[in-house]
Amino acid sequence: MRIARVITLLSLAFATTLAAQQQPAASVPDLEGGWVRVDVEGSGNFTGLAAKFPRAVLTPAAQAAAAEQAKRAAQPRFDFARDPSRPKGAGEGYVVTDGNCSLPGGVEPNSAAFHVVQSQEQVLIVRENPGLPRTIYMDGRAHPDLSRWTPTAVGHSTGRYEAGALVVETIGLTSGNVTAGGWRAPETRLTERYRVSPDGRRLTIAYTWADPKIYVKPHTYEIVAERTPPGSWAFESWCDSSDPSQRLSIVPPPQNK
């Protein structure tokens, strides 16, 4: 009888030990692994992904800054792409980049998968293609004084776990466009909430941009990503600036007469 009780006690302890090793603490979502953004609206193209997001309501000053940026963006970036509307002949590529493999990255995922690893003091989010990683400090440090910070495409991020979500606060971003008609400056505060679905397969990231100089009210939208299958691995999006084809997107082939 006594032996049976001991065995039962030990079995319970082992079972709970194993369970603890399989699962993270309940308040800490399991974000670790690869994720790919999904088109939940059936938009069918990159532009359409944000078509149904609520549009940002900007202050007059921010509207002017965004309009100026839009004007600059409308200019062809490279001499050899002065007329992007002209159909290209066989063998003549549609130029889309200058061949430079450096990309700034950003706070939102792009078309490539992104990968999350959660360590005790930091959550790290890396892309498969060039661009700065997201370094999210979980060790309680404060944001730096912006007068001593060089803005970047990913800014300075601190995080905490709150009610089963990862909450990330970011400042120190470079000035530029934000999804769905928004705008940002280094002082703009971005709050992200990363929530995983109960089955662990979907990740919803809610973005809230706040800056009284830019937004009449906080600008909020959500994107959804799907977990990559178990056993999959991160790709390496190779880029070689010495490769002439790196500068081209679609090269029309010779056409049959």
Place this chain on the structure above:
Amino acid sequence: MRRAAWILFAVVLMLREPSAQGSPDISGFWELSFDSRHVPTASLAPAVTPAVLAKQADQDGSAIRWCNFLGLPMAMDSPRPINIRQGRREIVINFETVATPRHLYFRSAHANMDVFDPTSNGDSIARWEGDTLVVDTIGFDGAKGVTAIPGGGYRTSDSHLIERYRLMSGGTVLSVTFTWEDPRVFRTPHSYEFRYVRAPRLYEAQPPLACNPFDEARAAFLEVP
């Protein structure tokens, strides 16, 4: 008997830490100092002639000239701190240089090489042997990145790398022993050790130094014979 049972029960409860906490945690920013490298000269295979080495050096020079992702082993020899983050199913190593992140998966088998696209960093799987993290990497692309291996030789698509990570000096130093196996390049496996020093706790990750392949002055500087 009852006392023994309670002792056993207490021991089991003490083990109830998640696996990442049960093993050493090598997370941190780690940097190399001037005295961090112990690199013996490699014993190269007879086929590795001076002409072969010169050709390989040209390939590496071109990779640097054009700001290609460095890949292994050069990424691990970064002049800036490397960011190692240990999760439950993988460890990610990110570099403040022109290199893609490394993913060290806690898995028992490599990806299927029939479908794996070779990369500059290869496919890495990791396991704990006591307090040592053993990382096994294959799946390299010998034509990508900078291939030179400290001590002599170079990475090819057939290279096999085994790394052993171990914390030292109360967790302030991380020893990494690299062992390269490649019969086409080395007579015997070539091993060397780097000892990384832990960066200050409040270190802030920095963007990589810019690399502009279209900077003509830079290109001229690099191409001077």
